[in-house]
Each structure stands twice: as structure tokens, then as C-alpha cells.
Amino acid sequence: MASARDTSTIRNIALVGHAGSGKTSLVEALLYKAGAIRSQGSIERKNTVSDFTDREKDLGHSLDAAVCHLEHDGASINLLDTPGYPDFMGRALGILPAVETSAVVVNAQSGVELVTQRMMDSSAERKLCRLVIINQIDVEGVQLEKVLNEIRETFGRECLPLNLPARKGQAVADCFFEPADEEPDFSSVDAAHTEILDQVVELDDDLMELYLEQGEDISLEQLHDPFERALRRGHLIPVCFVSAETGAGLRQLLRIFSQLMPNPLEGNPPEFYTTNGEDRAIKLNAADTSAHFVGHVFKITVDPYVGRLTAFRVHQGKVKAGDQVFIGDKRKGIKLAHLYRMQGKDLEEVPSAVAGDLCAVAKIEDLKFDDVLHSSHDEDELHMRRANIPAPMYGVALELTQRGQEKKLSDALTKLTAEDPSLVIEFDSQANETILRGMGELHLRLVLQRMLDEFGVEVTTRPPKIAYRETVTKKAEGHHRHKKQTGGAGQFGEVYLRVEPLPRGSGFEFANEVVGGSIPGQFIPAVQKGVKQVLDDGAVAGYPLQDVKVVVYDGKHHPVDSKEIAFVAAGKRAFVDAISKAKPIVLEPVAKIEITTPSESVGDITGHLSGIRGRIAGSDVVAGNRVRISAQVPLAELGDYQTTLKSLTGGEGVFSLEFDHYETTPAPIQKQLQSAFRPDADA
Numbered sequence: 001m002a003s004a005r006d007t008s009t010i011r012n013i014a015l016v017g018h019a020g021s022g023k024t025s026l027v028e029a030l031l032y033k034a035g036a037i038r039s040q041g042s043i044e045r046k047n048t049v050s051d052f053t054d055r056e057k058d059l060g061h062s063l064d065a066a067v068c069h070l071e072h073d074g075a076s077i078n079l080l081d082t083p084g085y086p087d088f089m090g091r092a093l094g095i096l097p098a099v100e101t102s103a104v105v106v107n108a109q110s111g112v113e114l115v116t117q118r119m120m121d122s123s124a125e126r127k128l129c130r131l132v133i134i135n136q137i138d139v140e141g142v143q144l145e146k147v148l149n150e151i152r153e154t155f156g157r158e159c160l161p162l163n164l165p166a167r168k169g170q171a172v173a174d175c176f177f178e179p180a181d182e183e184p185d186f187s188s189v190d191a192a193h194t195e196i197l198d199q200v201v202e203l204d205d206d207l208m209e210l211y212l213e214q215g216e217d218i219s220l221e222q223l224h225d226p227f228e229r230a231l232r233r234g235h236l237i238p239v240c241f242v243s244a245e246t247g248a249g250l251r252q253l254l255r256i257f258s259q260l261m262p263n264p265l266e267g268n269p270p271e272f273y274t275t276n277g278e279d280r281a282i283k284l285n286a287a288d289t290s291a292h293f294v295g296h297v298f299k300i301t302v303d304p305y306v307g308r309l310t311a312f313r314v315h316q317g318k319v320k321a322g323d324q325v326f327i328g329d330k331r332k333g334i335k336l337a338h339l340y341r342m343q344g345k346d347l348e349e350v351p352s353a354v355a356g357d358l359c360a361v362a363k364i365e366d367l368k369f370d371d372v373l374h375s376s377h378d379e380d381e382l383h384m385r386r387a388n389i390p391a392p393m394y395g396v397a398l399e400l401t402q403r404g405q406e407k408k409l410s411d412a413l414t415k416l417t418a419e420d421p422s423l424v425i426e427f428d429s430q431a432n433e434t435i436l437r438g439m440g441e442l443h444l445r446l447v448l449q450r451m452l453d454e455f456g457v458e459v460t461t462r463p464p465k466i467a468y469r470e471t472v473t474k475k476a477e478g479h480h481r482h483k484k485q486t487g488g489a490g491q492f493g494e495v496y497l498r499v500e501p502l503p504r505g506s507g508f509e510f511a512n513e514v515v516g517g518s519i520p521g522q523f524i525p526a527v528q529k530g531v532k533q534v535l536d537d538g539a540v541a542g543y544p545l546q547d548v549k550v551v552v553y554d555g556k557h558h559p560v561d562s563k564e565i566a567f568v569a570a571g572k573r574a575f576v577d578a579i580s581k582a583k584p585i586v587l588e589p590v591a592k593i594e595i596t597t598p599s600e601s602v603g604d605i606t607g608h609l610s611g612i613r614g615r616i617a618g619s620d621v622v623a624g625n626r627v628r629i630s631a632q633v634p635l636a637e638l639g640d641y642q643t644t645l646k647s648l649t650g651g652e653g654v655f656s657l658e659f660d661h662y663e664t665t666p667a668p669i670q671k672q673l674q675s676a677f678r679p680d681a682d683a
Contacts, residue, residue, distance in 0.1 A: 090422020100267030478578025
């Protein structure tokens with residue numbers, strides 16, 4: 001068994017970036033260079049530590065985050081290799097709470113790409129220390145100075161190189177630790193060294209004064225604390241050059257990881273909140289080994305043979321194998337029978353874990369993504385600020401090809417959504433549809449393939465129905481008297497109510513203004529029940545009503561014949577009567593879409609968006625010749641936009657989509673929806 005480590009020796013680093021930047025190959029090369037693995041695998045041979053599933057091997061790209069570790073120069077370094085496809089960005093964003101450092105890997109041939117930008121922004125939002133790694137510097141014809149300039153133009157002048165490429169990318173020249181060992185291909189070691197020193201000492205008045213007196217004769221020990229401070233504040237984003245293929249820069253990168261990247265005591269602590277009536281930020285103390293244990297679940301893997309594997313980060317205190325801990329505000333404890341350290345798919349049992357450690361537990365079904373674990377009996381509900389994962393908007397309606405597999409489908413979806421924070425299941429009771437939503441066509445295609453291969457569930461898919469809504473545009477009153485005599489006791493209930501429009505997004509409000517007991521208090525819930533039946537089923541086009549207030553203000557009852565069922569019926573029909581006078585309209589969902597495309601395709605894209613009722617909100621150059629277009633488009637018009645965009649950009653465009661708001665449907669479409677609606681005979 002491996003022994004517990006000291007928090008100050010731990011480095012937690014996520015390698016993030018666009019697909020094709022070489023993150024997996026870089027992790028493999030670092031593991032081999034540090035002696036953590038005996039032989040270096042490759043994507044082509046399908047034997048890397050990080051990409052170990054059959055789908056990753058077949059595709060040649062990471063589909064999920066993998067946790068690996070190595071030891072170097074007294075530091076225990078955890079490396080998290082993340083997927084770079086936009087469709088799997090949710091899984092990359094989900095692991096950011098587990099690390100202090102986000103190492104953004106850039107393909108030297110492609111420069112800054114869509115996911116590069118998104119991961120850099122998200123890392124900054126979480127106040128992570130950031131490092132840029134320019135990979136594949138050995139490829140013939142790459143313009144490395146141009147790539148560095150693009151990075152500085154895109155992410156700021158605080159991006160400064162710690163080393164520079166030398167011998168046409170076959171080596172690197174150190175500009176920080178031992179400046180002068182190589183002649184760089186561009187710029188100079190002295191200039192780069194001076195620029196870093198100038199940037200670091202700006203945050204330390206005493207060191208600044210010493211620097212002005214002594215020049216560059218400042219020791220690495222003197223620079224350490226202000227260097228960490230500059231990283232924490234985003235005042236410095238180091239850039240380094242490397243080739244996973246030839247090994248150029250690997251030794252320097254390991255040294256940067258071990259000596260310059262923050263340990264859990266030096267990085268910006270993650271934001272935790274306790275809920276006791278309202279959210280209140282609290283600070284955990286990673287340095288206090290006697291403090292009670294707090295951990296956070298950042299990754300879940302569900303294997304049909306091995307079961308559920310839950311990875312968590314220890315943020316405070318210590319946890320031992322066999323300890324009983326609690327999940328959130330639940331008072332029933334769970335036992336962590338075994339703790340494991342992860343090396344890709346391989347697990348190594350460890351006796352304990354300290355603050356900063358990443359470890360895993362197996363076969364605990366109660367644990368979910370984003371759960372907080374703790375050992376305190378009287379801990380308030382503790383949670384971390386959720387990862388800013390884009391809402392999954394690409395959806396398909398599922399239909400079983402074989403009857404009787406409903407339970408298998410439900411179990412498969414439960415397990416698949418448990419491990420993927422960007423995968424969502426919805427059930428539309430109105431359309432009687434089970435809808436699976438993800439980040440894109442590739443994302444859902446691979447999920448459905450897993451569902452068949454691993455769980456034996458086959459489904460057909462079709463586009464989900466559009467989630468239209470109804471509302472009213474003015475105040476109106478409604479009335480209905482329900483009277484029914486069937487021999488013995490009859491049914492009687494009379495309701496007067498008023499409807500009022502509410503601002504978009506307000507939902508539904510119900511108010512009781514009945515005075516004098518004209519409707520006894522015990523029947524008011526029955527009136528509300530009748531109103532809610534119309535809310536769910538719609539009144540003019542068959543879609544749920546929203547943004548409406550209903551006020552019941554008068555009515556009549558009978559001492560013998562008044563019953564709950566009578567006031568349900570009266571409330572329902574009075575509500576329909578009021579809506580018919582309140583100028584009802586149908587609302588359609590409008591999505592916010594962001595498209596990143598080569599500049600030469602901008603005209604085609606904006607023209608197409610205008611043709612599908614889209615409104616262009618703006619555009620800006622994000623990197624090189626790539627432009628990001630922001631627009632609002634009715635969801636009903638997008639259809640299979642992925643195929644459309646591929647056609648318009650020759651496969652070079654990518655987009656993200658998220659719900660933005662509801663707005664009035666154009667009159668012709670509204671008329672079409674209303675004419676297709678056939679209300680229930682009892683409505």
C-alpha cells in the first residue's frame with residue numbers, strides 16, 4: 001500500500017484544451033519521463049494510460065477525464081487528462097474544482113481554438129492558476145513566434161514564456177531556472193527572463209526595491225512566494241514549449257510542475273458554501289490536519305462489470321479507509337471501506353488521504369457528482385459552487401424498439417447520467433416523450449451506443465417536440481357554476497376568478513381573496529387543483545401555461561351539495577373562461593447560440609441565421625482568422641443545425657447552444673398550433 005503524503009508536496013494539474021492538442025500524448029510522455037510507467041504508449045498503438053476505454057481507443061480521442069499521477073523532485077503530481085471535443089466539454093469543466101492549476105494545452109499548428117478559449121475562461125472564473133503549454137513544437141513549418149503572439153493577444157500580455165523553442169523545435173531554451181543553456185529560435189533568453197522578473201516583482205514592494213538595487217541577481221527562493229501570488233491573481237500566466245513526440249521540453253515542464261505550480265496550501269482555495277436559511281461562504285483550512293474531513297466528488301464512472309467508481313478531492317482534514325462519512329445534509333453515514341489512488345484504469349489501494357489528495361471509492365451507489373463528503377455530525381448542508389457547464393440543448397426523443405425493456409432503459413439512463421454532468425434526461429408528460437439531452441450529435445450518438453453495448457437497450461430516436469408555452473397578455477375575469485344532480489346528493493360549486501399576466505419567467509401564482517366564506521376555506525385547494533389542470537394541459541394550443549397569476553375572489557357553495565369535485569370542475573372552467581378573454585398567446589423558446597467559424601464563412605452563417613428568424617447580437621475575432629458570432633434564434637428553427645453548420649463551413653465551424661428566454665410566436669405559427677389543438681371534451 002502507498003503511504004499518505006504531505007499536502008505541501010501535492011500538485012493537482014488539469015490538462016485542458018481543444019481536441020488534437022496532444023494532451024493524452026503529453027501525459028503519457030510525462031509519466032514515462034518521470035518513471036511512473038515502464039514503457040511509453042501512444043494513441044496509434046491504443047495503449048495510453050489515459051485513453052483506456054474501447055471507444056476512446058477506436059476514436060483516437062479522450063471522451064472522459066482520466067486521473068494519473070507521478071513523482072518528481074519530491075513532488076507528488078496528479079495529472080487530469082481531459083477530453084477536448086466541444087461535445088464533451090462538460091466532463092472537462094466538471095473536474096476543475098479538483099485542481100489548483102489549469103494547464104491549457106495548445107496545438108502549435110492550430111493555435112487558439114474554441115475549447116482553448118472556453119477552458120481558459122472557465123479556469124479564470126474558478127480563480128485557478130493557469131499555465132499555457134504549446135505542444136507539438138517539432139512539427140515542420142510551425143510558426144511558434146506567431147503562436148505565442150496569438151496567445152498573448154487573445155489571453156493578455158501577462159502570458160510570458162518560461163522557455164523558448166530552440167534548434168527548430170527540437171529543444172527548448174530555459175528562460176527562468178537556468179537561463180543560457182540554449183539559443184532560442186526567436187527573441188532572446190535575457191529578454192524573456194527580464195520580462196518574467198519584472199512581472200513577478202510588481203506584486204512585492206520589498207522585492208521590487210531589492211530588484212532595482214541588484215538587477216537580476218534575485219534567487220529562486222526569493223521569487224517563489226511572489227511568483228505564487230502572481231499566479232493566484234492571474235497577474236502571470238506562464239507559457240512553455242514542449243513536444244510530447246520528441247521529448248523536447250519535458251524535463252523543464254516537470255520542473256515547472258514540481259517547483260513553480262502551487263500546492264493545495266498555495267492555490268486559491270475553492271469556494272464552499274453552507275446553507276442555513278441562505279448561502280453563506282465559508283473557508284476551509286487545508287493546513288489544519290486536525291480539522292474534520294471535507295471532500296468533493298468531481299467524477300463518477302459507471303462500469304457494467306466493475307460498478308460505480310467515485311473520485312473525490314480531499315479539501316480539508318484526513319480520511320482513512322474504513323471511516324464513516326456523511327453526504328451533504330444526510331444524517332445516515334456511509335463507510336469508505338477502501339480508498340484507491342488512480343492511474344488511468346488501474347487502482348492502487350491507499351490507507352488514507354490528506355488535504356489535496358485525489359482518491360476514489362468503489363461501489364457506493366449513494367454518491368453523486370458534485371456531492372460533498374464530510375465527517376462532522378452537525379455540519380450544515382455544505383456545497384461547492386457548481387461547475388459552469390453549458391445547458392445541454394441538443395436533444396432526441398427515445399423510443400424502445402422492444403417492449404418490456406422500460407426498467408432496463410431507466411436503469412441505463414440513471415447510470416449514464418450519474419457519470420456525465422452534461423447529460424440530462426427529461427420526461428415530457430404532455431408529449432409523452434423521454435428526451436435525452438447532451439452537448440451535441442456525437443455526444444448522444446456515443447451514449448446511445450454505450451446503452452446498447454453495455455446495457456443491452458436499443459432505442460430509436462426522433463427530434464423532440466418543441467417546448468411551446470402559453471400565457472395571457474391582459475387582465476380578465478372568469479366565472480363558472482358547476483351544478484349536477486344525479487339522484488341523491490348533487491354537486492354544486494361556483495367560482496369567480498381573475499387572471500393577470502406576470503413578467504416573463506415568473507411562473508405561476510395563486511391568490512385567495514375570498515371574504516365572507518362564500519367559498520369555504522376547505523374548497524380553495526380544490527379550485528387551485530382545477531386551475532392547475534388547465535396550467536398543465538393548456539387552454540388554446542395544448543401547451544403548459546406560465547407567467548400568469550390567478551386570483552379567486554368570490555363564489556357560492558351549498559351546505560349539502562358542495563364537494564371538492566364540484567369546485568375542481570368550477571375552478572377549471574372559470575379559468576378557461578378567463579383565459580379566453582385575456583388575449584392568450586403561444587410562446588416559443590428562443591436559444592442563445594454562439595458559433596465559432598473561419599472568417600470566410602461569416603457571411604454565409606449570418607445570412608442563414610437571418611433566414612431562420614435569428615437576431616445577430618454581435619461578433620468578435622477570437623483567434624487568428626476565427627470569428628465568434630452571437631445570436632438569438634427560435635429553437636424550432638434550428639433543427640439539425642450541426643449538419644447545416646458543417647455544410648456552411650466545410651466542417652470547420654462549431655457552436656454552443658443554451659436556452660435564453662421565451663417570446664411570442666409569430667401569428668401564422670400560433671394559428672397553426674391552435675388549429676392543431678383538439679381540447680379534451682371535458683375541458
